[in-house]
Amino acid sequence: MLQLTDVHTYYGDSHILQGVTLEVPQGSVIALLGRNGMGKTTTIHSIIGFTPPVKGQIVFEGKNIVGFQPYQIAQLGIALVPQGRRIFPSLTVKENLTIGWQKKKGQLDNDLKHIYSLFPVLKKREKHSGKHLSGGEQQMLAIGRALMTHPKLILMDEPLEGLAPTIIQDIYKKIIELKSSGYSILLVEQNIHLALKIADYVYIMNKGKIAYHGDTKQEQIKEEIKKYLSI
Amino acid sequence: MDSAQIIIQALNGLSYGLLLFLLATGLSLIFGLMGVINLAHGSFYMLGAYVGLAIINLTGNFVLALLGAALILAFVGILVERFFIQRLYKRELDQVLLTFGFAYIFMDVAKWIWGGTPRSLPKPPFLNSSLNILGEAFPVYRIAMIIIGLFVALALWLFLERTRVGAVIRAGVDDQEMVKAMGINIKIFFTGIFALGAFLAAFGGVIGGPIMGAYLGLDFNILVLALAVVVVGGLGTLKGAFWGSILIGFIETFGKVFFINFAIVTIYIAMALILIFKPAGLLGKEESY
Amino acid sequence: MISILNKLIPAETNLPWLAKVTMLLILVLLPFILSSYGLSLLTKVLIFGLFAMSLDILVGFTGLVSFNHASFFGVAAYTVGILVNRGFENFWLLLIPGIAIALLLAGLLGLLILRSSGAYFLMITLAFGQMLFALAWKWRSLTGGDDDGLPGIGRPEIGLPISMWNEQNFYFLVLILFIGSFLLIKKVIKSPFGKSIVGTRENELRMQSLGYNTWLIKYISYIIAAGFAALAGILYTYFNGFISPQELDWSMSGYILLMVIIGGAGTLVGPVVGAAVIIILQNLISTYTELWPLFMGLIFILCVLFARDGIVGSLLKLYQKKVGEMK
Amino acid sequence: CSGDKTTQPEQNPIKIGLLVPYTGVFASNGYDITRGIELYFDEIGWKAAGLEIKLLKEDSEMKGPVALQKARRLVESEQIDILTGIVSSSVAYALRDYIVANEVPLILANAGAAELTKEQGSKYIFRVSFANGQYEYPMGDYVFNELKLGKITVLAPDYAAGHEKAQGFMDGFKTSGGEIIQEIYPPLGTTDFGPYLAQINKDADAVWVHFSGTDSISFVNQYAEYGLKDKIPLLSSGDLVDESSLPHQGDAPIGIISSHHYSAALNTPENQKYVKDYRAKYNDDPNMFSEQGYVAARVTVEAIEALEGDISDTEKLLSSIKKVEFKAPRGPFSFDPKTQNVIFDTYIRKTEKIDGKLRNTVIHTIPADKNPWYLLK
Amino acid sequence: MKALEIKNISKSYGGLDVLINVYFTLEQGERRAIIGPNGAGKTSLFNIISGIIKPDSGEIYLLGQNVTRLSTYLRSRLGLARTFQRNTLFNNLSILDNVELALHSTKSDSNIKDILRNWGLWDKRKVIVKELSYGEQRQIEILLALVQSPKIIILDEPTAGMSPMETKTITEMIKSLSRDITVLIIEHDMDVVFNLADGISVLHNGQILCEGSPDEIKSNPLVKEVYLGTDH
Numbered sequence A: 001m002l003q004l005t006d007v008h009t010y011y012g013d014s015h016i017l018q019g020v021t022l023e024v025p026q027g028s029v030i031a032l033l034g035r036n037g038m039g040k041t042t043t044i045h046s047i048i049g050f051t052p053p054v055k056g057q058i059v060f061e062g063k064n065i066v067g068f069q070p071y072q073i074a075q076l077g078i079a080l081v082p083q084g085r086r087i088f089p090s091l092t093v094k095e096n097l098t099i100g101w102q103k104k105k106g107q108l109d110n111d112l113k114h115i116y117s118l119f120p121v122l123k124k125r126e127k128h129s130g131k132h133l134s135g136g137e138q139q140m141l142a143i144g145r146a147l148m149t150h151p152k153l154i155l156m157d158e159p160l161e162g163l164a165p166t167i168i169q170d171i172y173k174k175i176i177e178l179k180s181s182g183y184s185i186l187l188v189e190q191n192i193h194l195a196l197k198i199a200d201y202v203y204i205m206n207k208g209k210i211a212y213h214g215d216t217k218q219e220q221i222k223e224e225i226k227k228y229l230s231i
Numbered sequence B: 001m002d003s004a005q006i007i008i009q010a011l012n013g014l015s016y017g018l019l020l021f022l023l024a025t026g027l028s029l030i031f032g033l034m035g036v037i038n039l040a041h042g043s044f045y046m047l048g049a050y051v052g053l054a055i056i057n058l059t060g061n062f063v064l065a066l067l068g069a070a071l072i073l074a075f076v077g078i079l080v081e082r083f084f085i086q087r088l089y090k091r092e093l094d095q096v097l098l099t100f101g102f103a104y105i106f107m108d109v110a111k112w113i114w115g116g117t118p119r120s121l122p123k124p125p126f127l128n129s130s131l132n133i134l135g136e137a138f139p140v141y142r143i144a145m146i147i148i149g150l151f152v153a154l155a156l157w158l159f160l161e162r163t164r165v166g167a168v169i170r171a172g173v174d175d176q177e178m179v180k181a182m183g184i185n186i187k188i189f190f191t192g193i194f195a196l197g198a199f200l201a202a203f204g205g206v207i208g209g210p211i212m213g214a215y216l217g218l219d220f221n222i223l224v225l226a227l228a229v230v231v232v233g234g235l236g237t238l239k240g241a242f243w244g245s246i247l248i249g250f251i252e253t254f255g256k257v258f259f260i261n262f263a264i265v266t267i268y269i270a271m272a273l274i275l276i277f278k279p280a281g282l283l284g285k286e287e288s289y
Numbered sequence C: 001m002i003s004i005l006n007k008l009i010p011a012e013t014n015l016p017w018l019a020k021v022t023m024l025l026i027l028v029l030l031p032f033i034l035s036s037y038g039l040s041l042l043t044k045v046l047i048f049g050l051f052a053m054s055l056d057i058l059v060g061f062t063g064l065v066s067f068n069h070a071s072f073f074g075v076a077a078y079t080v081g082i083l084v085n086r087g088f089e090n091f092w093l094l095l096i097p098g099i100a101i102a103l104l105l106a107g108l109l110g111l112l113i114l115r116s117s118g119a120y121f122l123m124i125t126l127a128f129g130q131m132l133f134a135l136a137w138k139w140r141s142l143t144g145g146d147d148d149g150l151p152g153i154g155r156p157e158i159g160l161p162i163s164m165w166n167e168q169n170f171y172f173l174v175l176i177l178f179i180g181s182f183l184l185i186k187k188v189i190k191s192p193f194g195k196s197i198v199g200t201r202e203n204e205l206r207m208q209s210l211g212y213n214t215w216l217i218k219y220i221s222y223i224i225a226a227g228f229a230a231l232a233g234i235l236y237t238y239f240n241g242f243i244s245p246q247e248l249d250w251s252m253s254g255y256i257l258l259m260v261i262i263g264g265a266g267t268l269v270g271p272v273v274g275a276a277v278i279i280i281l282q283n284l285i286s287t288y289t290e291l292w293p294l295f296m297g298l299i300f301i302l303c304v305l306f307a308r309d310g311i312v313g314s315l316l317k318l319y320q321k322k323v324g325e326m327k
Numbered sequence D: 001c002s003g004d005k006t007t008q009p010e011q012n013p014i015k016i017g018l019l020v021p022y023t024g025v026f027a028s029n030g031y032d033i034t035r036g037i038e039l040y041f042d043e044i045g046w047k048a049a050g051l052e053i054k055l056l057k058e059d060s061e062m063k064g065p066v067a068l069q070k071a072r073r074l075v076e077s078e079q080i081d082i083l084t085g086i087v088s089s090s091v092a093y094a095l096r097d098y099i100v101a102n103e104v105p106l107i108l109a110n111a112g113a114a115e116l117t118k119e120q121g122s123k124y125i126f127r128v129s130f131a132n133g134q135y136e137y138p139m140g141d142y143v144f145n146e147l148k149l150g151k152i153t154v155l156a157p158d159y160a161a162g163h164e165k166a167q168g169f170m171d172g173f174k175t176s177g178g179e180i181i182q183e184i185y186p187p188l189g190t191t192d193f194g195p196y197l198a199q200i201n202k203d204a205d206a207v208w209v210h211f212s213g214t215d216s217i218s219f220v221n222q223y224a225e226y227g228l229k230d231k232i233p234l235l236s237s238g239d240l241v242d243e244s245s246l247p248h249q250g251d252a253p254i255g256i257i258s259s260h261h262y263s264a265a266l267n268t269p270e271n272q273k274y275v276k277d278y279r280a281k282y283n284d285d286p287n288m289f290s291e292q293g294y295v296a297a298r299v300t301v302e303a304i305e306a307l308e309g310d311i312s313d314t315e316k317l318l319s320s321i322k323k324v325e326f327k328a329p330r331g332p333f334s335f336d337p338k339t340q341n342v343i344f345d346t347y348i349r350k351t352e353k354i355d356g357k358l359r360n361t362v363i364h365t366i367p368a369d370k371n372p373w374y375l376l377k
Numbered sequence E: 001m002k003a004l005e006i007k008n009i010s011k012s013y014g015g016l017d018v019l020i021n022v023y024f025t026l027e028q029g030e031r032r033a034i035i036g037p038n039g040a041g042k043t044s045l046f047n048i049i050s051g052i053i054k055p056d057s058g059e060i061y062l063l064g065q066n067v068t069r070l071s072t073y074l075r076s077r078l079g080l081a082r083t084f085q086r087n088t089l090f091n092n093l094s095i096l097d098n099v100e101l102a103l104h105s106t107k108s109d110s111n112i113k114d115i116l117r118n119w120g121l122w123d124k125r126k127v128i129v130k131e132l133s134y135g136e137q138r139q140i141e142i143l144l145a146l147v148q149s150p151k152i153i154i155l156d157e158p159t160a161g162m163s164p165m166e167t168k169t170i171t172e173m174i175k176s177l178s179r180d181i182t183v184l185i186i187e188h189d190m191d192v193v194f195n196l197a198d199g200i201s202v203l204h205n206g207q208i209l210c211e212g213s214p215d216e217i218k219s220n221p222l223v224k225e226v227y228l229g230t231d232h
Ligand SMILES: Nc1ncnc2c1ncn2[C@@H]1O[C@H](COP(=O)(O)OP(=O)(O)OP(=O)(O)O)[C@@H](O)[C@H]1O
Pocket: A011, A014, A016, A034, A035, A036, A037, A038, A039, A040, A041, A042, A043, A083, E130, E131, E132, E133, E134, E135, E136, E161, E163
């Protein structure tokens, strides 16, 4: 469903992604792991179009989306749960949720109800402005906001950051559920334990390159993770 | 002052306030929602008045002038936003310089086309009479201004509150990238709101034309008034712009009655007092962490 | 929230040594080449350069876009003008009341306005600025009011057998005070205090959490800026020989702000270059066409489009990039 | 040496500096003055005493320091022989010391502060326009004795010229026996007069006002709007209904009685020719400003011709200017030798609509020697 | 003398009670963790301790001194340092400038050099902070608090967003702080909490649910239910 081939991305003069190739098949959860500053977020940003690659191909459902505007990419069915939450502080919780919602894809009340059942606290804070939420609540909002757009592929950049263990378990279940109903997910996560549990396949990044990739069931993976993430 | 006088002056304050609302609300939208310091806002107002006058002279039709001028200036607004402002979001100092540059250019273009002579827009004939209120005459046109001001306020409120537009714009200012990632072509919204701001300014220019006239320098006089309104009411809320306008309208009017000698500074004294006690405007929220 | 100037500004202007010496030489030699009119323009550029530099302390470094900077310029100018017309002569002694009154005024206003920020700060300063303007306009007995202003102010007596009526001598007096102020402001900016004003601009919350009294930092910076504006105002009074309320008007504050932005906020040299560009171009263009605002407007727009960080800011970036490439 | 001139036509031209606002609220005044000046120079083929005339125009922006800077250029770089223009008194004050120190003759074509030709006067400063109060003063007597109006409310903008002009009228009116029952001074640049109009004392026999430019248009319209036009007669200084404002005031000014040193409707041959030429060139009616410019230009030329073009001696030039006398569109023109201020007849005019067009018909003339304004000093 | 005393602090926004009569104390040199569900009021409590928001009622004592009415900067000067849950840095300044500001620009150059060397940031010192990756910025956030040589340090989810390796380094670093320094930490990463803390307070719906040693908390069924879930 999504395929990156030899992607090179720069910030000004610095060459950050140096030929990233990875694939997210339909209906699967792919984990992208790596230490801080290795280029995970940049990979995500290259896909969504914030930092368009200078070289390489990004193919989504058979279409090369390099050079597309972020909003066009999003309209193709890619949603982003960004690192650092990036909810809209001056909008209320409800506005945050409804802003990307599209009529043709569902019923607003139903969709909202769905998100609220997943994160009941958001219902309680419905009219609060985004900036007054607690960190964890903002993270829930960021996930809910992405789900509201009915995407086919969700890019999740450390979606579990700042969440309490109970909520993490809920989200774990949610991701499994999403997967089984056909969603594809590219997951960047530092909670290695959980990432390995959810994902079907793992890519490990090191200094802008894919250093290793393999099936989560493989034995070798433990060692590779030890090697690149030092645990 | 007898009661008739008080009523007349209150009507004066109200009509002036709603005129201020017309001319300030566009600035409030652009400033409050998009965070753009548009020093050319007064120029849109002034050009609106001039263009409106030109259309009246051509067609003799006030309503046509009103809509024509507003649409023409909205188009100018689209050009300005699309080719210039769009690169400058969140760069306030550059916005100051750019829009000031435009203010200069617009002023000179107006001088070039219409000369420097001050002008006044004729009132539409059907509004060119006076009403008798408790023995005092009060111009019908000012009553019409009150009605139009209220109507525009209502229409804007419906537009911004009942549609997603206001929220999208605010989100766009918070984090443009993220809005795009939500599948929204935010640029169109920005352009649209800027055009709407220009539309409202020009609309105000024509409505205010029979009272404020059209002259070189009107642009900056209006700008200061509009800024005062927006800031007193608090940035970014229609409600703020509305009550800010009415308040300033009343302060100006009653300042002219009770403090004739200080009329040139009443508005500033009021602004200073309000901001000393409410550093983020009357209806603005103080930034709480 | 509007946090004016949330962008990278080179906090130091690291022009090579050679450029500095050349610059100084040019400033010293120019008066011998220029016509008397050219010299008067250059003098004006230096005075406004100083004025703009002082505003840059607020706008560029502290992140406060003040719209009443002309108040300090004007109040000091009036103070000195009034005293000169009452027979006080010694320039150096006159500097004391002139600057002191501006500092006092800034100290007083600072107490009232610093709770606002961003656009609100701009507006509350505008409001106070206009009140002072109105005061100068209406207090005829002291200021001469709107019409006459305060004419007939002679040139300074500096206690040396050198006549300041000679335009070259006056220029050198201005030049010396300009360079002195420049070095002083630079010293302030480079000091720990200077760092702390930049920190306050960047993130007030973090500064407070680090133990800085950000209110006081802004307050002091407001007062310092007022002091240098006052010096510029005093020199301007002597330069013109008169002072009128217009010098306190918001349009003057706006004019200076344009200089700061066009030259590059947050670089000390920038505002001076901005002053030079605006003053010289305006004088030049307006001799050829009455439509000079049109051309000035175009220049402003071109500057925004092609010199993102102001003229000096952009040059600096270019220079730093070149140096980076050479390494 | 005058004989050389015919053999040496390529002499230094005469340079006249013109300093008026071309930008801002008063730009139109600047342009009108310029038009008057250029019309006259056209008439004489841009030559005075055989010498070419060069007109150097600069924008004063109505700001003292800017004007001073521009004057420096004109004087020091261009070496002008005469400076003229100057719309606002504050600019005139700003230039005064510089002009005197550099010995440049200055011919004021509008700035009206009385002081400029009194205490602040100088042999270098002439004024062809008016001093504030000069044509307002004699109207006081006319209003009281001819119109028989005894109680008057006065409105004028709150700045020096406004006060001076109002004072001129009030002095004249009170000297004749009238009573001022109310004085209101709105800020300069007021557009909304509603609150002031509602305050006007209903006992007043008439309202006298001085407003000009933008203010005059707003005021006249709103005076009618608030129903006052039919209740209390409106009197004014000529500025209120000057030909520059009339086309933009609708029918509201009809019936206003005003005093002025000029009216485009004056019936003299000089004026008729002037109005005709002006219309031909600019397709517009002349007004007080253009006439002042026209007169200023003529004064310079007359003075230069009297010296046969030899203006190297400034002293001689000054005394030559002082002696200039001619029949201007406004009537007989001359300087008061003591103050170097203009002396003119004052016209009482009534604004009327004739052939669908508003004009200021002269209904009474007060000759210069009957204007006791000068006796006051 | 206690390092920190929170006495009956309450805070509400509109109708929402964020903190209700919170009372707890911290001995000098103690290492305490506050855990609790999202929205329990942990960050709000930190903001009240550091003076960024004012409590509706209650008092705060810092090193024996009543600081309830003291501004943030004065509390900092008493020796309180903090990190923010959301990175709060001088984004447009370099790493070096950030650290210099934290040091009040008074310390010698060599000191700064040592610090940056220790953190492996010396080579990157001229990099503008906003050009760092999220996790790298997170480290600067902690660095700024640590270099102030505080007496009490309060850390709001310091390791969130850090990779396991960095998390380990930071945890060790906090652990190795001199025992004079009192540490209060909010964390959702239980490994970090159990590794660092002497004691844990659990905040739930704005109230202290329970307090105890890591082992006690681990096995407390109530805590399991509202916070830990079944995993731990
Ligand atoms: N705006 C920027 N300008 C310049 N360099 C940048 C910018 N953003 C990131 N970088 C650099 O790019 C590299 C990769 O950053 P990226 O954010 O992709 O890392 P990451 O793997 O997501 O790390 P983390 O786990 O900390 O989020 C880092 O070295 C960072 O310094």
